[in-house]
Amino acid sequence: MGQDETADRSSYQRDGALSCHQNVLPEAAAEMLRARFLSAQWRDGTQEVPNHYAGGMRFESEELPAEDEIFSSAYGRNNKLESDREINALIWHYIVPMVSHETKKTFKTCMVRAYRLKEGQYFRAHRDHEAGEVSFVYYLSKNWRWDWGGLLVVIDGDSKVYLPKFNSMVVMDKTIPHVVTQVAPWAKEPRYMLAGFLK
Numbered sequence: 716m717g718q719d720e721t722a723d724r725s726s727y728q729r730d731g732a733l734s735c736h737q738n739v740l741p742e743a744a745a746e747m748l749r750a751r752f753l754s755a756q757w758r759d760g761t762q763e764v765p766n767h768y769a770g771g772m773r774f775e776s777e778e779l780p781a782e783d784e785i786f787s788s789a790y791g792r793n794n795k796l797e798s799d800r801e802i803n804a805l806i807w808h809y810i811v812p813m814v815s816h817e818t819k820k821t822f823k824t825c826m827v828r829a830y831r832l833k834e835g836q837y838f839r840a841h842r843d844h845e846a847g848e849v850s851f852v853y854y855l856s857k858n859w860r861w862d863w864g865g866l867l868v869v870i871d872g873d874s875k876v877y878l879p880k881f882n883s884m885v886v887m888d889k890t891i892p893h894v895v896t897q898v899a900p901w902a903k904e905p906r907y908m909l910a911g912f913l914k
């Protein structure tokens with residue numbers, strides 16, 4: 716890919732073990748992806764993992780879930796988008812080189828997840844450390860508001876909160892605990908995101 720072309724369009728701020736990128740994909744590609752997400756058929760589900768916080772996921776912080784709490788999440792997923800060739804090509808053409816450039820790491824595989832979070836859906840605190848070395852979350856909802864919920868809270872020393880802004884992306888190391896807060900009933904659209912776990 717042209718690193719120069721990407722450097723002209725996008726920008727990022729790195730803060731410790733995570734960073735936030737703006738204008739990740741060319742506008743037309745971001746709009747195409749958004750249209751695919753909006754028209755996709757989503758399968759909603761919930762996940763509960765007792766003992767999640769007792770094993771390798773144990774948090775040292777008293778501000779994160781204790782060992783006797785149960786990890787849970789609720790979300791919609793779409794496998795077709797995850798295995799779509801065009802979407803994977805965009806990831807490998809634009810996103811992976813950006814993450815490699817920034818982290819100085821090379822990656823051979825990317826496990827892709829396409830999510831839609833609607834009212835009440837969320838992810839409790841977790842790390843992505845079993846899924847990859849570095850993960851990214853790329854956002855496709857438009858005009859998100861701070862009080863719509865669905866905020867990414869990253870606990871890295873201090874906590875940082877990210878608004879899921881259209882065509883933006885958060886990149887984080889596998890060790891960092893994070894949460895997605897419940898989407899509020901008044902959110903005007905679901906929270907669409909493409910996540911990738913790189914190894």
Ligand SMILES: [Fe+2]
Binds near residue numbers: 841842893
């Ligand atoms: Fe995660």
